[in-house]
Amino acid sequence: MRKNFATPLITLFITLSTLLLSPSAFAQAASVERLDLTNHFVGYFAITMFIVAYALVIAEDFLHLRKSKPVLVAAGLIWFALGWVYTQHDMSELAKEIFEHNLLEYAELLLFLLVAMTYINAMEERRVFDGIRIWMISKGLSLRSLFWLTGVLAFAISSFANNLTTAMLMCAIVLKVAKGNKTFINLACINIVVGSNAGGAFSPFGDITTLMVWQAGYVHFVEFFKLFIPAVVNFIIPAIIMSLFISNEPSKVIKEEFEMKRGAKRIVCLFILTIATSVIAHSWFGMPPVLGMMTGLGYLKFFGYYLRRSLPRSLAKKRTEAEKRKDDKALKRLGQVVPFDVFDKVAQAEWDTLLFFFGVVMSVGGLGFIGYLSLISESMYTNWDPTYANIVAGLLSAIVDNIPVMFAVISMNPDMGLDQWLLVTMTAGVGGSLLSVGSAAGVALMGQSKGNYSFFGHLKWSWAIALGYAASIGVHLLINH
Secondary structure (H helix, E strand, O other): HHHHHHHHHHHHHHOOOOOOOOHHHHHHHHHHOOOOOOOOOHHHHHHHHHHHHHHHHHOHHHHOOOOOOOHHHHHHHHHHHHHHHHHHHHHHHHHHHHHHHHHHHHHHHHHHHHHHHHHHHHHHHOOHHHHHHHHHHHOOHHHHHHHHHHHHHHHHOOOOOOOOHHHHHHHHHHHHHOOOOOHHHHHHHHHHHHHHHHOOOOOOOOOOOHHHHHOOOOHHHHHHHHHHHHHHHHHHHHHHHHHHHOOOOOOOOOOOOOOOOOHHHHHHHHHHHHHHHHHHHHHHHOHHHHHHHHHHHHHHHHHHHHHHHHHHHHHHHHHHHHHHHHHHHHHHHHHHHOOOOHHHHOOOOOOOHHHHHHHHHHHHHHHHOOHHHHHHHHHHHHOOOOOHHHHHHHHHHOOOOOOHHHHHHHHOOOOOOOOHHHHHHHHHHHHHHHHHHHHHHHHHHHHHHHOOOOHHHHHHHHHHHHHHHHEEEEEEEHOOO
16 A cells, blocks of 8 residues: 555656756757666665655745755755766766756746846835735725736736735735735635736746746747636636625725835836847747846846936935925935845845755756656656646646646656647646645735635635636637647
8 A cells, every 4th residue: 555655656746846847958868878777776765855855845834944945955965866876887977967958957947037036026126016006905995896806916917927926915905905804805815816826827927837838949929828718717717706705895995105116117118128028039039038038137237227326316306396395204205215226136036936946957857867757757648648647737736836747747748739738838827726735826825814814715615716727728628729
């Protein structure tokens, strides 16, 4: 019994962990003679290290141990073991070559995400998102209208901003205007999680999973938008069901003074220009999308230079206007203005997440080099119909983060058409909505809501989310197959 359970568990963890590597890494490994270590001590050691590390990742909330720590150590131990065994066979150059290839794949992802996070942090610091929040809480919307508006905005914003930032922004609004209404907060948070995950599924910039599929070249930029209607279906069905249980009583009206910081709208425009540059670099010139993103970081740095140099002149003008109006509050705010610093926004990136990706990439790269991913690919995508395999991949992402799940599929490089690559992109993105722990957005909102939104509160409505999941798959197969 124990043996039968261990095999699918090992398969699950390896399959889940492969999202970040390009299939080219494994294609290269397969094109040269390598050692088959699947039944070797080093292979068993690598699997053990990876499972232990990922178990610690899953227990992050209980242990308060950041998820990057165990996977970084596991990656190091796996590659030290591989380096040792290949050195014993006078093949150290091959191990070094595969390691460096995987490292290059990670570097492209790291720089791409770093630029995107820097722009999001810059917009947050310039109070772009505060503007959305304050506009909503000042309208006195009914609870049902607030439920729909936060869900729709979560869906829309997560198509270009990460779902974690989007979900936390919408949750802050719900907590402020519906304080004490635990039933409504729970339903609204579920809706936000589902909307955030669905919104990221149809855009190359909406989720790391879509980004990796785009960078790997399986789906072109404009082809992702074929998932728009299925993503809407995924969000709208559970939203309609849950909205039937929400009253039309008005929410609390809250008035706040608000002013976006100087340059906020121009930074939004620069972010859009950066996205366009990345698409042009990949689609027109055949270069990696990260080239366009790094060029876009240059746009932001030049604009930051302009903001710093022109700050004294701007402050003097605003101070004169405030003194004429005798506006003491405005004068106080002007005295607290801090110059815009791009490197401060870089420092605020989610470094724990970025380093976690390194550990996953290199660990799974090592397991693929050993030969385990070839075995799993043979089991899933040869013995099963790809549609069923891709649906199961989405269900797995409800248990473990969708990044390892999606990377497993990319790394195994199954022979699939565009419709199947779109299917697994969608299922891996929205499958995490089935459980509150299935996505970063759900985990974050459980902490942010302070008990108003919980695992079991989400689980109560998983059946409605599952209906949306099944319906979105059916719609995709109907219109894109």
